[in-house]
Amino acid sequence: MNHTFLTFLFLFFFFLSFLHHPTYASNLYKIKQLNSDFLSQSTSSHDSHTPQSPTKYFEVTKPIELPKTKPCSYHILHHEFAHTYGKPPVFVNYTSPSHCSSTKFSKIVLEWKATCEGRQFDRIFGIWLDGVELLRSCTAEPRATGIVWSVEKDITRYHSLLLNHQKNQTLAVFLRNVVDQTYTGVYHVDITIHFYPFHVNTHETKKLNPLAFRTDSHADLILPISRNLQLNDGLWFNIQNSTDVALKEFTIPQNAYRAVLEVYVSFHEKDEFWYSNPPNEYLAANNQTNSPGNGPFREVLVTLDDKLVGSVWPFTVIYTGGVNPLLWRPITGIGSFDLPSYDIEITPFLGTILDGKNHLFGFKVTNALNVWYIDANLHLWLDAKSVRTEGVLLNHIDKPLVESIVSEFNGLNGTFLTSAKKSILSSGWVRSSFGNITTSFVQDFTYYSSMLFSKNGAKQAVNQTILFIDAVRVKLPSSRLDLIDDSSRKFSLYLDSDQLAQDNDNFIVVSNVTLGFDVNKAKSEDSGFSKSYLKNVLDGKGKMVVENNLVVSGVGETQQDYRYESKEGCYFRNIGSSNYTILYDKVKYSCNKRSHSPF
């Protein structure tokens, strides 16, 4: 059998991810061998004379800005995730904290802390409170000497849900794990929520301003747009192909005056590496129709009662087992420990759903292959001074997707250039006790990908860029100036993987990855205008030596440059690692006046 890069990718990653689903047992053996031998290196390579402490894994990101107050901490769950395959999520009763001395909190932080040792795959997991998703994440892959990692997420935007004293709620954690003699890793997990009281005399008190658009004010009500709790699965919908549509019925209070849908997305199995999937005609011509295809473009579409309200062109999160698992130890890939969620402004459409009746949100994914996990939270701001608000959708333009693919191939060598463009516009007014407010929302997307197969498919290079622009404009009755909330994101991916063959069963895979996540934001604030600029780029290169289908050795090296600048403060981190070791780590909080600033 000719070990092309594609077959390798297919076997190593595709079947590897099938291990999450034991129904595909026929292909397990080979890959278990491949992976277990690879992972067992960590046993042989450590010095048995010196007992080792667990390795700490982490994602490079800006630390959460905390008020100078003592948090009131609530330990919610301790659980050992071992044999959780085919089982329901783990449930705990959640009561909003009553033991805290304060009742007003300016920051709420979710802390996930876990340890694991042995061997295990990367597992996707989710945390929901009464069906509202709080965190989507991926576990770290352990090593024999043990690992520890934690994820801290600012969950202040779920304030009204977390502090709902009216009812006791259910927290659900779904992490599908399988433990056996080879895959020994059990995840020991602690979840704590830290509530930080307001610090008197700080500017934060201004956030009590009741008007949703003016500040970082949090929704009064958050409705789950997810599956119901009685499942042996996560609460996410499973989207299995390009025609599959997930629908959720909901009703909103009739006094809402703003609505934002927060969408969580992750891609798995045949679409875990969607950005590297070639077109079907290439696979067909080369008799590789079992390999994941449908080309490298994906788009998540969100509908409300059959109208397209927004789209998500997702960031290419690489999970901790992706490309070369050694790349993500100890610095994990951008977004892998805290997957980004995406906000869609629903306010222009509010007038169509204020009738107290049932409405439907729908999710589908263009070109999808099995499987995408998608759900959402509907954030609603309610008018305390009225029982009914009213509104009308004024304008809705859904420009059809313009996609172009230029394919050129000869056997397994080929070049594929894919580009896509789309924009969606909506505007509408809502009349509440704040007056008649007109909101418009524009999304503008550009996608470009070049994919190159050479050496008869043994070498693949992908260079992809997504530009994702969201613009919200709010016309308040009292103000001449529109409020602005804009973000412009650039997601870039460069992936180069080369299989250097010695013979059919012995080869080396060399891979290079560059992942970029840049975000520019501009927002009207009480104090004026705030802008922020994030440039986050991670470069990795790795090597795996495969002998007789077993990965016998390997190494991963990464460097990451994180630069955040805003008027309120800056954060820079420049860090590098190789073979589990941090080589350098420079952190700076002060904004460098001399450095080139985008403002």
Ligand SMILES: *[C@@H]1O[C@H](CO)[C@@H](O)[C@H](O)[C@H]1NC(C)=O
């Ligand atoms: C939650 O509380 C209810 C009622 O108090 C109880 O019946 C149930 O067993 C509790 N569930 C969990 C997971 O502790």
Ligand SMILES: *[C@@H]1O[C@H](CO)[C@@H](O)[C@H](O)[C@H]1NC(C)=O
């Ligand atoms: C929530 O649960 C606690 C403890 O089980 C109970 O004392 C309290 O009355 C419950 N609150 C509501 C609103 O059901």
Ligand SMILES: *[C@@H]1O[C@H](CO)[C@@H](O)[C@H](O)[C@H]1NC(C)=O
């Ligand atoms: C797509 O997935 C849905 C849901 O699993 C299934 O009912 C449908 O038959 C699939 N369509 C195709 C074309 O495979």
Ligand SMILES: *[C@@H]1O[C@H](CO)[C@@H](O)[C@H](O)[C@H]1NC(C)=O
């Ligand atoms: C694909 O399979 C068909 C039939 O089995 C065969 O005729 C053809 O030569 C194969 N093509 C390639 C590129 O291997």
Ligand SMILES: *[C@@H]1O[C@H](CO)[C@@H](O)[C@H](O)[C@H]1NC(C)=O
């Ligand atoms: C609200 O403003 C819009 C746009 O200016 C206008 O068309 C609409 O009639 C107004 N609605 C009410 C109830 O005043």
Ligand SMILES: *[C@@H]1O[C@H](CO)[C@@H](O)[C@H](O)[C@H]1NC(C)=O
């Ligand atoms: C594919 O490209 C390689 C060089 O990358 C070349 O050696 C080989 O002959 C090409 N194969 C075909 C079918 O053109």
Ligand SMILES: *[C@@H]1O[C@H](CO)[C@@H](O)[C@H](O)[C@H]1NC(C)=O
């Ligand atoms: C990827 O493509 C962009 C243009 O879209 C180009 O500027 C960049 O240099 C390419 N990167 C690599 C590594 O080839």
Ligand SMILES: *[C@@H]1O[C@H](CO)[C@@H](O)[C@H](O)[C@H]1NC(C)=O
């Ligand atoms: C990876 O990057 C290194 C250094 O930038 C380069 O020498 C090497 O050719 C690259 N390898 C691949 C497979 O692109």
Ligand SMILES: *[C@@H]1O[C@H](CO)[C@@H](O)[C@H](O)[C@H]1NC(C)=O
């Ligand atoms: C990685 O580090 C281990 C010791 O921790 C060492 O035995 C091994 O040779 C190193 N690998 C490379 C490629 O440097």
